[in-house]
Amino acid sequence: MNKTTTDTNLKKLKKNAYRVSKVRGETASRVRCPGGEIDVDSLQRVVDIARKYGKGMVNITNRQGFEIPGIDLKDVEEVNKALQLIIENRNINQEEYNGGYPASGTRNVVACPGKQLCPFANYDTKKFAQEIDKAIFPNDHHVKIAFTGCSNDCAHTRLNDFGIIGMSEPQYNKDRCISCEQCVKYCKKRSVGALKVVNGKIERDVNKCVGCALCVNYCPTRAWTRSKEEYYRVVLLGRTGKKNPRMAEDFMRWADHDTVKKVICNVYAYLDEYLDREAVESKEHIGYIVDRTGFEEFLKYIMKDVTPNPKCEIQGRIYWGGKRYDQNNELRNSMWRFSEREDAVVLKQGE
Amino acid sequence: MCNCGKNEYTPVPSKLQDIIKHTAQEWTFRFTHVGDVKPGQFFQISIPKVGECPISVSGIGPDYVDLTLRAVGKVTDYLFENFKAGDSLFLRGPYGNGFDVHEYEGGELIIVVGGTAVSPVRGVVQYLCETESAKDVHMIAGFKDPGEIMFKADLKDWAEKIDLTLTVDGAPEGYEGKVGLVTKYIPDIPIRDISKCKAIVVGPPPMIKFSMIELVKRGLSEDNVWISDSRRMSCGIGKCGHCRINDKYVCIDGPVFKFSEHKTLID
Amino acid sequence: MGFVYKTEEFNKVLEVLEGNYRIFAPVLKVGEGRFRDTDVIRYDYISRIEDAELEERSDFSFKEILIPLSETMFYFTENEIKEADYDARPVIVLMRSCDIHAVKRLDQMYTGNGPNNDWFYERLRNRVKFALIGCGKACPNSFCVDMGSNKTDEYAFSIDVVDGKVYCDVKDDELFAAFEGAGGAKDNVEPRFVTEAEFRVERPEEVPIELFKDPMWDEYTKRCVNCGRCNFVCPTCTCFTIQDVFYTDNGRVGERRRVNASCMVDGYTDVAGGLVMRKTNGERMRFKVLHKVYDFRKRFGYDMCVGCGRCDTVCPEYISFANCINKLNARVKEVTENV
Numbered sequence: 001m002n003k004t005t006t007d008t009n010l011k012k013l014k015k016n017a018y019r020v021s022k023v024r025g026e027t028a029s030r031v032r033c034p035g036g037e038i039d040v041d042s043l044q045r046v047v048d049i050a051r052k053y054g055k056g057m058v059n060i061t062n063r064q065g066f067e068i069p070g071i072d073l074k075d076v077e078e079v080n081k082a083l084q085l086i087i088e089n090r091n092i093n094q095e096e097y098n099g100g101y102p103a104s105g106t107r108n109v110v111a112c113p114g115k116q117l118c119p120f121a122n123y124d125t126k127k128f129a130q131e132i133d134k135a136i137f138p139n140d141h142h143v144k145i146a147f148t149g150c151s152n153d154c155a156h157t158r159l160n161d162f163g164i165i166g167m168s169e170p171q172y173n174k175d176r177c178i179s180c181e182q183c184v185k186y187c188k189k190r191s192v193g194a195l196k197v198v199n200g201k202i203e204r205d206v207n208k209c210v211g212c213a214l215c216v217n218y219c220p221t222r223a224w225t226r227s228k229e230e231y232y233r234v235v236l237l238g239r240t241g242k243k244n245p246r247m248a249e250d251f252m253r254w255a256d257h258d259t260v261k262k263v264i265c266n267v268y269a270y271l272d273e274y275l276d277r278e279a280v281e282s283k284e285h286i287g288y289i290v291d292r293t294g295f296e297e298f299l300k301y302i303m304k305d306v307t308p309n310p311k312c313e314i315q316g317r318i319y320w321g322g323k324r325y326d327q328n329n330e331l332r333n334s335m336w337r338f339s340e341r342e343d344a345v346v347l348k349q350g351e
Numbered sequence: 352m353c354n355c356g357k358n359e360y361t362p363v364p365s366k367l368q369d370i371i372k373h374t375a376q377e378w379t380f381r382f383t384h385v386g387d388v389k390p391g392q393f394f395q396i397s398i399p400k401v402g403e404c405p406i407s408v409s410g411i412g413p414d415y416v417d418l419t420l421r422a423v424g425k426v427t428d429y430l431f432e433n434f435k436a437g438d439s440l441f442l443r444g445p446y447g448n449g450f451d452v453h454e455y456e457g458g459e460l461i462i463v464v465g466g467t468a469v470s471p472v473r474g475v476v477q478y479l480c481e482t483e484s485a486k487d488v489h490m491i492a493g494f495k496d497p498g499e500i501m502f503k504a505d506l507k508d509w510a511e512k513i514d515l516t517l518t519v520d521g522a523p524e525g526y527e528g529k530v531g532l533v534t535k536y537i538p539d540i541p542i543r544d545i546s547k548c549k550a551i552v553v554g555p556p557p558m559i560k561f562s563m564i565e566l567v568k569r570g571l572s573e574d575n576v577w578i579s580d581s582r583r584m585s586c587g588i589g590k591c592g593h594c595r596i597n598d599k600y601v602c603i604d605g606p607v608f609k610f611s612e613h614k615t616l617i618d
Numbered sequence: 619m620g621f622v623y624k625t626e627e628f629n630k631v632l633e634v635l636e637g638n639y640r641i642f643a644p645v646l647k648v649g650e651g652r653f654r655d656t657d658v659i660r661y662d663y664i665s666r667i668e669d670a671e672l673e674e675r676s677d678f679s680f681k682e683i684l685i686p687l688s689e690t691m692f693y694f695t696e697n698e699i700k701e702a703d704y705d706a707r708p709v710i711v712l713m714r715s716c717d718i719h720a721v722k723r724l725d726q727m728y729t730g731n732g733p734n735n736d737w738f739y740e741r742l743r744n745r746v747k748f749a750l751i752g753c754g755k756a757c758p759n760s761f762c763v764d765m766g767s768n769k770t771d772e773y774a775f776s777i778d779v780v781d782g783k784v785y786c787d788v789k790d791d792e793l794f795a796a797f798e799g800a801g802g803a804k805d806n807v808e809p810r811f812v813t814e815a816e817f818r819v820e821r822p823e824e825v826p827i828e829l830f831k832d833p834m835w836d837e838y839t840k841r842c843v844n845c846g847r848c849n850f851v852c853p854t855c856t857c858f859t860i861q862d863v864f865y866t867d868n869g870r871v872g873e874r875r876r877v878n879a880s881c882m883v884d885g886y887t888d889v890a891g892g893l894v895m896r897k898t899n900g901e902r903m904r905f906k907v908l909h910k911v912y913d914f915r916k917r918f919g920y921d922m923c924v925g926c927g928r929c930d931t932v933c934p935e936y937i938s939f940a941n942c943i944n945k946l947n948a949r950v951k952e953v954t955e956n957v
Binding site: 359 | 630689693694727728732734735736739827830857858859860863864871872873874881888889891895901905913914917
């Protein structure tokens with residue numbers, strides 16, 4: 001049975017980080033947790049809100065936030081007050097005290113566990129994610145950013161507009177190397193195979209090396225250590241979606257912290273300039289805009305006032321892949337339906 | 352500088368006097384060496400920039416030692432490909448305990464050997480051939496096939512002085528010699544007093560294992576059997592640790608062990 | 619004779635000593651650990667006592683001064699073999715009691731096993747003096763007390779830093795002048811030793827031969843990843859492998875060096891022709907453990923392990939050597955009591 005509803009500005013509601021529910025009169029509050037991190041007091045508050053205003057259930061979002069469904073639209077103001085503790089504890093930029101979240105366009109900044117926990121991480125992903133969130137939020141532009149500690153990319157940064165992948169430059173002390181070759185073995189088996197033995201010592205193919213620093217993890221004598229400097233691979237404009245889902249492509253490698261931060265912040269001026277004002281709900285994946293303006297124009301904006309660190313290498317041209325469903329929805333080389341296959345019955349029986 | 356005495360790791364130059372090719376894979380290198388050497392001891396052949404490998408002495412002369420080796424590794428391959436008689440190489444050694452040839456004089460002795468393992472016992476046999484005991488030496492020498500038979504000239508000489516059984520594991524049709532594993536011939540060895548009989552068994556581990564079963568069946572005491580062992584080695588002088596088994600170092604406590612002791616050593 | 623110094627005064631002692639000696643001490647290497655922003659304590663040369671890490675046990679032992687991880691033995695030119703040079707300047711090594719006990723084990727292997735001494739070891743060993751770092755607390759995973767290595771009086775001098783003061787007991791007459799002239803107060807100084815370690819271990823007196831093939835070792839076949847860290851951090855492990863290399867394309871110039879080896883790591887028992895003596899990690903574990911607490915004793919009369927606990931702390935798979943000794947002991951009891 002439908003509830004009686006009051007006049008509600010859904011545009012404003014969505015900007016306030018509420019999702020419009022299919023259940024008329026209900027909404028869901030989205031709790032922003034940059035870097036996928038939440039303190040127990042905030043978590044308790046999520047529980048309290050869900051119990052008092054929701055239905056006693058909480059969704060964990062794909063982008064590491066929480067979503068409290070089943071909130072009556074008339075309770076939004078009260079919920080916003082209750083969210084205040086979380087917003088402050090999570091150090092989220094806010095415009096109005098007790099007013100809840102000021103925007104929802106720029107999505108929660110995602111991070112893998114990073115160096116606080118993970119043995120393979122090359123930097124503090126959460127800290128960097130939170131720093132970026134502080135720099136770019138609130139903003140209505142639809143931007144997705146994710147931070148991951150190493151090339152394993154557990155944070156799936158390659159499905160984001162900006163993916164930041166941690167790198168360390170392996171430092172080799174040949175006097176400590178006993179040529180046990182464990183680095184060679186693990187680099188080959190678990191990474192890209194950038195190491196080889198030459199004259200009983202190890203040579204690193206600096207071009208092939210992805211800076212994952214597995215060699216450091218597996219070296220039993222501390223012949224391999226991480227560079228003091230933390231470096232990043234920046235991958236650009238990956239996305240999911242109906243039209244042309246695709247992986248983000250390499251833009252920079254061996255970039256430093258400041259370079260990465262500036263490049264990310266610069267994207268908003270580009271969006272201000274080129275976002276299609278006719279876009280549905282003013283929401284458009286950046287990649288489609290770049291398809292319109294050309295990469296050169298995009299590059300001009302995101303590199304504005306950026307002086308990359310000397311070690312940073314930049315890709316001048318980028319080509320993205322992914323299937324263009326707007327052009328072709330066929331499966332690549334099989335045009336049969338399972339039920340029409342001659343051996344379909346046999347296959348089914350064989351299950 | 353240091354007053355540490357001799358640096359045992361220093362390779363000593365040695366002239367290659369001759370190369371005797373037994374098979375394509377097994378050659379004897381005759382190195383100049385003057386000094387006491389016992390059969391069963393070994394040398395480190397040392398090739399600068401390539402490496403070292405331990406090889407048992409297969410012959411001892413007044414100014415030379417023979418080292419017989421198979422081309423199965425980096426150093427041996429290099430040796431086969433790059434050197435000829437007259438060239439100069441490097442040696443370290445001799446190392447290890449070796450056989451005490453006097454132990455086997457004046458009594459009955461069974462020798463069971465397989466393949467290149469003839470090397471460490473060759474000196475023992477040669478010594479005994481020159482003594483009264485030669486007639487009481489019963490030797491079974493086994494090779495994989497007729498083409499793999501090594502030390503053919505020696506075997507021919509020895510056959511006249513000792514009781515020699517030469518056998519091959521397998522042979523093409525028409526081969527006139529004995530065929531079968533060495534263990535097959537152990538029961539037939541004529542022994543007068545098994546309680547005093549001694550034995551030397553050298554070869555691959557499975558050969559030693561099954562030969563011992565046969566010898567023990569005949570009543571031979573494990574205390575009267577000597578074997579020669581081999582392990583990975585780097586230093587040859589009891590430092591690098593690679594050849595250790597339990598509390599023994601093959602390079603200094605061996606390579607010759609009494610079987611009764613060796614069977615308590617577990618890799 | 620003992621002295622008590624302020625830090626600056628003791629640094630004067632070091633300054634004088636540095637005229638004749640280099641000072642080799644445990645040093646905290648920031649950021650050089652396995653993981654991002656983790657540290658490692660390993661030995662290096664110092665000039666000031668503040669640069670030494672004296673509170674925590676070093677992750678790698680002092681042994682790198684006597685048996686470098688990688689040491690050139692000979693240089694080869696086309697016609698010449700040349701012994702590699704070494705830094706002949708004398709060294710004072712700062713180390714804990716357990717490690718001073720470990721030196722005896724290194725000496726045993728390199729100068730007391732077989733007719734030939736290790737020339738390269740001796741030339742380094744002859745120039746080293748040992749200074750004792752007092753132990754204010756038991757190290758993590760240590761079992762030095764049960765291994766009898768928690769105390770020693772074999773040191774040139776001792777160092778205990780307590781409340782910003784440096785306490786030294788000086789035994790070596792050659793060094794006395796350096797200590798006397800630095801302005802410290804004379805006092806009776808006793809270095810600190812621990813009398814209770816973290817772990818208790820019981821070692822078996824005899825290990826019956828059937829235990830060499832006991833299923834107790836199978837656990838380690840599954841758990842151990844044969845990385846060899848336990849060996850590389852061990853102050854008593856001495857194994858090495860000799861390797862030859864040539865530098866240039868024409869192969870005329872090269873060197874022979876030796877590198878630390880580990881009985882846990884692949885290749886240790888491989889012989890030309892493909893035979894491997896110990897394939898499983900359980901067999902390797904048994905080989906190592908029995909050496910440390912049994913085989914070495916059978917040969918030399920005392921146990922090799924000094925109970926420093928480094929191997930436990932470093933193991934990436936959380937295998938406890940101390941616990942293994944106790945398990946072995948329990949198993950020996952079971953087997954011998956059931957006979």
